[in-house]
Amino acid sequence: MVDLTPDRLPVAVIGAGPVGLAAAAHLAERDVPFVVLEAGDAAASAVHAWSHIQLFSPWEFNTDPAARRLLAAAGWEEPDASALPTGGDLVKQYLQPLAELPALAPHIRYGTAVSAISRLGIDRLRTAGREEAPFVLRLADGDEVLARAVIDASGTWNQPNHLGANGLPAHGEQEAVSWINHGLPDVFGADRDQHAGRHTVVVGAGHSAANTLLALAELADTAPGTTITWAIRGADPAASFGGGSDDELPARGAIGSGLKMLVDTGRVTLAPNFRTHAVRTLGDDPHRDQVELISRGPGGTEQTLTADRVVAATGFRPDYRIADELRLELDPIMSAPRALAPLIDPNQHSCGTVTPHGYRELAHPEPGYFAVGMKSYGRAPTFLMLTGYEQVRSIAAALAGDMEAAQSVELQLPETGVCSxxxxxxxxxxxxxxxxxxxxxxxxxxxxxxxxxxxxxxxxxxxxxxxxxxxxxxxxxxxxxxxxxxxxxxxxx
The missing domain is CATH 1.10.10 (Arc Repressor Mutant, subunit A)
Structure with a gap:
């Protein structure tokens, strides 16, 4: 018979990515029972997908303090704090060793996708006895896990935004899926043949778009016939160039400066005011035929771009469907916890100007449920891993009953300012x-x-x-x- 005493049930952590493993490390340090439920067959499966990308933040901003302490006790050699890791480095030198620690490994279940979360014997409508009822997490294979609390670090990687400028799929987008890459294609590796000697249109104005444009420009130097168009919804790309040499993360500033050079020298053709309305395939073979992007602006004005490949660097959004039976309070604009939303609104903040926040700002009317990491940011594109680490530190402290530590939220983030x-x-x-x-x-x-x-x-x-x-x-x-x-x-x- 299962003991349903809350203190004897584990905390369920969904996702074994950087923030999920950090949550596990903090819970382990505090001797709070936990289980990590990871849909992939290894830790950090989403990071594996962009292992070729170099981060613009150095190691010191990409590792969690509790994780470092556990690793150091096991003889881990910490990377140079000022070096810039790739996603692959992050996995090989940090996340994989962390997941293999005896304090964490026995508690991680791989190939375990969560399909729904509720309360044991209680649906969303019932209030009486709700807070005392354990969470029940239903898995894709039909099994169920009971938990005293849920830390949802499942991220947003599997939920990319659509090409459509209005947030909906562009007309014909699904039919053209074979021509479209989402996120960060590996243009020097697995995806090289899709782009070398061909015309790629990159849609989006964030760091993912900038990284891809820079990589494609380098590819063009060695692959004749490689051409690049950058489609943005705005009239001016200046916001994408960032702080340049004034950025406290030099590599982040370097990305923006490099991107400006590509546009200014014509290595990338800028298509401003491009609001994708429809996608039309010009044949049946994505290896040979092209695709046409159609923009429809105010007053019905139209633009068209013809491409061999399209990179949709349009960001990601959270998927809260697994929590339909929980009482969540999400901001109607950001899809983030209501108290957190004004602190991370990209219209007001960069990733370096976010107010420190913890369990209070991440709480919902459903006691004991917390979405953390990228998922907590909703549609805001301004997340840094260091922010997620501080989130789970605060939550773990609260779950352990150390409210003083939980409420003392401190976070030093690099922002635009003087740097070298x-x-x-x-x-x-x-x-x-x-x-x-x-x-x-x-x-x-x-x-x-x-x-x-x-x-x-x-x-x-x-x-x-x-x-x-x-x-x-x-x-x-x-x-x-x-x-x-x-x-x-x-x-x-």
Missing amino acids: VTAGGEALALRLGLTKEQHEQLLHVTAKHLGTSATASDAVLSAATELGIDHTAALQLAAYAADMFDAPGATGC
């Missing part, structure tokens, strides 16, 4: 496959050519030619480091 241009250039050089020495040589030789070149970009290209460095890589570095050369027109415009 040189460090940012080094971060971008690393992402472009250049060594620190090559970066320093490029700066030195560029300075030598500035006096005899018509523009800063000409000086950069001369230096790159002299050193045998790829021109696109060199110009991206120059765009980021323009202030160092005292040349606002370092992109040649």
Whole structure:
């Protein structure tokens, strides 16, 4: 017979990604029983999908304190705090070792998808006895798990936004699915043949779009015939360029500066005011035939783009259907917990200006249920892993009865501000496959050519030619480091 005493039931953590495993680490430290339910066959299955992408935040912002303590006790060698990991590095050097720790491994169930959550013997309408009733998590195989609380870290990776500018699928989008990549395609690896020598339209204005555009530009240097169009809903892409050399995360600023260079030099064709209304296939073979994107703006004005491939870098949204029988209070705009929504509204905040928050802001009228990580942010694209780690630290403390620790929420996030241009250039050089020495040589030789070149970009290209460095890589570095050369027109415009 199952003991239904609340303190004897585990806390159910849904998802074994970075934030879910951090939750498990904090619960383990506090001796709170837990079970982690992971739909994939290994930890961090979503991170595996973008393992080729380099993060713009260094290791110090991507690991959780409780996880580090548990790993250190097991002899883990912590990566250089200032280095920039790829998704693959994050899994291999941090998440996989964390999931394999004796404190966590016996409590993680892989291949275990949660299909619904409710209360034992109580539906959403009933109030009497609700708080005392255990949660029941129904699994895809029909089994059920009882829990005293639920930390839902299932993320948003499997729920990408549609191409349609109005939030709905564009007309014909489903029929054209074979032409469309979502998220972050691996243009140098598994997805190279889809893009090399072909025309790709990237739709979206966030960091995912920027990463893909930068990668495609590098591919174009070695694959003749590769062309790129960037479709954005707004008239001005400036917001996508970010803080440049003023960003406290240099690699994040470098992404924006590099993207600006691509547009300014024509390596990427900008399609502003493009609001995707319909998608039409121009044949039956996605390996040979093309697809047409149709934009419909105010007053019925239309634009069209013809592409071989489409990358929908349009973000993600949470899926709360598994919690239909729970009493949730979600902001009608953000799809985030109502108390959290105004703190993360992307119209007001960047990922570095979010107010620290914990169990109180993440609570719902359903006591004991918390959505954390990317899922807690609803449709806001401004999430940093460090935010999720602080969320679960606070929640674990509350579940352990340590309300002082739960309420003392502290979070130091990097935001736009003063930083080192040189460090940012080094971060971008690393992402472009250049060594620190090559970066320093490029700066030195560029300075030598500035006096005899018509523009800063000409000086950069001369230096790159002299050193045998790829021109696109060199110009991206120059765009980021323009202030160092005292040349606002370092992109040649």
